[in-house]
Amino acid sequence: MFLDRVKIWVHAGDGGDGAATFRQEAHVPRGGPDGGDGGRGGSVYLRVDAGQTTLRDFTHRHHYKATSGGRGTRARRHGSAGDDLVLDVPPGTAVYDDATGELLADLVAVGQVALVGRGGRGGLGNTHFKSSTHQAPKHAQKGEPGEERWLRLELRLIADVGLVGLPNAGKSTLLAAVTAATPKIADYPFTTLEPNLGVMDLGDEDERRPTIADVPGLIEGASSGAGLGHAFLRHVERTRILVHVVDGSSRDPEWDHEVIRSELEAHDPALLQKPIVVAFNKVDLPPAREAWPAFRRAREAEGLDVLAMSATDGEGLAAFRARIGAILPSAEELAGPPEPSGVVIHRIEAMEEGFSIDRDADGAFRVRGRRIERAAAQTNFDVEESAERFQRDLARLGIDTELRRAGIVAGDTVRIGSTELEWEAQPWERV
Ligand SMILES: Nc1nc2c(ncn2[C@@H]2O[C@H](COP(=O)(O)OP(=O)(O)OP(=O)(O)O)[C@@H](O)[C@H]2O)c(=O)[nH]1
Ligand SMILES: [Mg+2]
Secondary structure (H helix, E strand, C coil), X not given: CCCCEEEEEEECCCCCCCCCCECCXXXXXXCCECCCCCCCCCCEEEEECCCCCCCCHHHHCCEEECCCCCCCECCCECCCCCCCEEEEECCCEEEEECCCCCEEEEXXXXXXXXXXXXXXXXXXXXXXXXXXXXXXXXXXXXXXXXXXXXXXXXXXXXXXXXXXXXXXXXXXXXXXXXXXXXXXXXXXXXXXXXXXXXXXXCCCCCCCCCEEEECCCCCCCHHHCHHHHHHHHHHHCCCCEEEEEEECCCCCHHHHHHHHHHHHHHHCHHHXXXXXXXXXXCCCCHHHHXXXXXXXXXXXXXXXXXXXXXXXXXXXXXXXXXXXXXXCCCXXXXXXXXXXXXXCCCCCCCCCCCCEEEECCCCCEEEECXXXXXXXXXXXXXXXXXXXXXXXXXXXXXXXXXXHHCCCCCCCXXXXXXXXXXXXXXXXXXX
């Protein structure tokens, strides 16, 4: 199973309901309102944790819910706030709203946090609705529902150096040779199924410790999806340097080289703008030794950086380290993420005051708008006073006028969020 793309359902806690209670004291015949407010629901956050390297944990569990706020109670006691839920993700996790495809956050640097589900506000208790003309309000708000949605998490490894090449070229062998990583190595293609990361040692004098990623072999057509190509190519988008490993002993190293370059370009032309080191591997084998001079001339003519090596014998590896060390940025720059950092959060705030009216498939009127949907969710329609307040909201926001323009008549159904209402004839409409 490929583990760097998962879907999870996040559900922030609902706000607690406000209370509609009245003071009860022996010597006070009719006490005033004393209903406390509901507590806010817990929110759901994603946080970048350096200890995480895969999204594996999320494949076992898909549903995550923060706790809801407590209800308000009498004597102005407020409900308790719900606990926030913080989910740790590896650096390089891009977060999408699964329904819209919108990128919500691009989590790059350790410690970055993104709010992905806002907890509902607690409902106000009836003490808030007391006025000089209305001394004993029975109205209290229900808690606001917590945000809920499906997220798609995608991991793009954040490595300084990315190894690309056809299957069996020797990428994993090279990773193992220059780092302490122990990837699986075998003499058949597609041995590597998940990316491996290692830390490269550039020598005692050099304090830089670049990370190097070995991604599964790419094949012709990878850029259009062949062999999970897209998923693998995603991982090299963020590397600073690409090392293109070519099997020098293959039938046609020239063709091998060209295939990978065209796949990189088709996936994203910017990939070919990165510094690229072409590693002509397996020169311990005679066919590779024979092919090397021509291959080298051709690359140099193209202005490419090219060197010969044997990942198994160690030949050329010192030169390879030196080459990487020369191209790699300073230690300070390496400490930051390879791209402009910062959580990129694009939130589409649903219309706040505004609203829209459509017809559902069954002919019911559908009202959309953040403010009115929230008001509907927070109204307890069983309490007449609360229902009346909601009616006034509809009038104040101009929604009932628009509904009549849209042709609504008594008995029609109106849906607002998950609330369904039946339109009643208005006095001035009666015929
Ligand atoms: N003779 C020789 N064999 C090598 C060299 N480098 C790798 N190999 C062999 O080539 C085979 C494939 O090596 P891997 O490192 O698994 O290749 P890979 O590019 O990671 O392959 P995938 O994971 O399938 O993409 C193994 O049998 C290695 O031992 C080398 O420099 N010389
Ligand atoms: Mg491999």
